[in-house]
Amino acid sequence: MATVNNSSTWHTHFSRLARYHVWATHRLLEAVSPVPDQDYRRDVGLFFKSIHGTLNHMLVAEHLLWYARFAKGASPVLALDAEIEPERERLAQALKGGSANWTSLIASWSAERFDSLLDYQTSKGVPQSLPFAATLAHVFNHATHHRGQITAALTAMGQPCPELDMVYCLQEESRK
Template sequence: MHATHHFLTLARYNVWATQRLLDAVAAVPEAGYRQDVGLFFKSIHGTLNHLLVGEHRLWFRRFAEGVSPQLALDAEVETDRAALAQALRAGVARWAPLIETWPAERFDGVLAYTTMRGTAASLPFAATLAHVFNHGTHHRGQITAALTALGHASPELDLVYLLQEEASR
């Protein structure tokens, strides 16, 4: 599989899984949504804010614009849960159009950026892009565990379910 096709699959999965997760989170009352349930970013809200910061306000800008904003990974950039969900939906929708603009050889290159500590870094482009999508999967998994712990239904988010849905269409 060509790298472009692989990463477009991951971008579609990111949209699909984020939407399913946000639909499930919508059923959680405010107290549970903001409760410290032992996640790295404490609550469902804190973890969703981290996804917005990490994936969309930091990594997307590094890949799309070549800039490295200095943001705290635990910053609460959106206090309102509906606005946060909307920002996440909009953010995940931006990856596929960006990936489609890159020539095939871009995936064999490097991503030069500045770390959160201000240090210059240069990493393999494709592997670093894979990190972005893997990072989202990791934190969505944490949130599904929190949903279960809070007594709510947890959506099935395995990539294979998206692939099965697409194959049946």
């Protein structure tokens, strides 16, 4: 059995999750791109109603709230269902750019940072102090959750769906 020399550090773990986040975001948005606008915007029973509503929520939560909390120590007050970007191509570009920002942010942190707390205020202004690494894991898990909702909606619409399992990203990386 072959062994892998892979130091199990927080940087390694979260850098891998950030790369997967970029890869999965791009694949999802490629699959969503050809969906007719009436299907893209209609209520298909998702928590944020439509594919568009869910993608806007992802922009709000992952990039405007959580990224600001982790990168700047800021706690913006935004509604989780706010439509930040009504134009779908600009929304896709914002999601792609936002997903890429996490990689350099994670690389900038000291190893000790991952074992600390993240102090912030919720979107309702309530002070919180949570384990830094676990809360960062939440950000990537949140994205996976909503990508799964969107792929289920695509399937229900009869649209082709991308395979977004992380193992496929890892296999692609291993071939490079």
